[in-house]
Amino acid sequence: MQSFLQQLPALVGVLVGALATFAVTSAAERARWRRAQAVRWDDRRLSAYAEYAHAVKKVISLCVRIAAHRGVHPYNDRLSPEEGMPALVAAEEERTMKWEAVLLLGTDRTVVAARAWHNSVFRLQRVAEGEPIEGTWADALDAVSRTRREFYEVAKQDIGIAVGDAPESYEWQLARLTRLQDAS
Numbered sequence: 465m466q467s468f469l470q471q472l473p474a475l476v477g478v479l480v481g482a483l484a485t486f487a488v489t490s491a492a493e494r495a496r497w498r499r500a501q502a503v504r505w506d507d508r509r510l511s512a513y514a515e516y517a518h519a520v521k522k523v524i525s526l527c528v529r530i531a532a533h534r535g536v537h538p539y540n541d542r543l544s545p546e547e548g549m550p551a552l553v554a555a556e557e558e559r560t561m562k563w564e565a566v567l568l569l570g571t572d573r574t575v576v577a578a579r580a581w582h583n584s585v586f587r588l589q590r591v592a593e594g595e596p597i598e599g600t601w602a603d604a605l606d607a608v609s610r611t612r613r614e615f616y617e618v619a620k621q622d623i624g625i626a627v628g629d630a631p632e633s634y635e636w637q638l639a640r641l642t643r644l645q646d647a648s
Contacts, residue, residue: 509619527591570619574622580611587604591604
């Protein structure tokens with residue numbers, strides 16, 4: 465019994481060492497797994513945000529081209545409503561499909577910003593459909609530009625990309641050109 469008692473401190477030391485090694489290894493593995501998951505979800509969010517933005521831009525482009533045909537926008541690349549409306553319906557359906565990924569993967573702030581952006585685009589769609597809107601076409605383009613900028617700023621913050629100090633870098637050039645043409 466005495467030899468056992470003499471070896472007990474060594475056995476306790478080995479046991480404490482094994483438990484400490486297990487705890488540290490487990491914590492390190494959990495941290496590594498969390499980092500891998502964060503990178504994985506950031507990649508998926510980046511894809512969802514980029515695909516959604518591309519789909520919204522397609523809707524905007526079609527709206528502008530149809531509005532130009534209606535004489536509302538001074539754009540040379542016109543598209544008749546007969547040709548453009550089916551394409552606009554398809555683009556809006558694609559935007560709606562991409563929206564689901566933003567809803568699923570996006571943070572609350574990004575979802576709100578994305579919703580504000582596509583809600584502002586609805587005004588352009590009304591013009592493309594030949595419906596009246598509140599305010600002017602230039603006001604509608606400014607709203608689209610502003611909400612686009614807000615979406616990109618929030619989305620970049622969400623995935624850890626620096627936003628930068630120049631908010632005008634996100635300004636939509638088409639809105640700026642329209643304002644300049646309206647001023648002259």
